[in-house]
Amino acid sequence: ASNVVESGIFSPINADLIDSPDRAVLAQLRQSDSTTAHDALQKRLQNVSANLEFSIDCFAENVHALSTSRSTAESLAERNLKEAAEVLESRENSRRAAGAVNGVPQPSAMDALRGLARALNGRR
Structure with missing residues (x-):
């Protein structure tokens, strides 16, 4: 050059x-003297190449750990959501069963409010 x-x-x-x-x-x-620059560059490259394999191994290990943590968190979240949905469904079924008189379901509070609103709007 x-x-x-x-x-x-x-x-x-x-x-x-x-x-x-x-x-x-x-x-x-x-x-800089060309031999000094050459020697310094050679030392730097040797240090980088000596540490490169270790750095890549650490990086790969951390990527694997992150991937494992992510998949574990996803499976736990799915399980928790499934359990929460089951509990909510069970509560809803219990409320429906408790609200039924002689097997006939009673209107919910929202249905009662809708009916009341219709009645009031009809009087106007």
């Missing part, structure tokens, strides 16, 4: 045309 710049195909980077943070990076790159 340095041969390309030296041969004149590309012009050198004009630091005045780039943002301040990029200027600082450019200055750092220009100041």
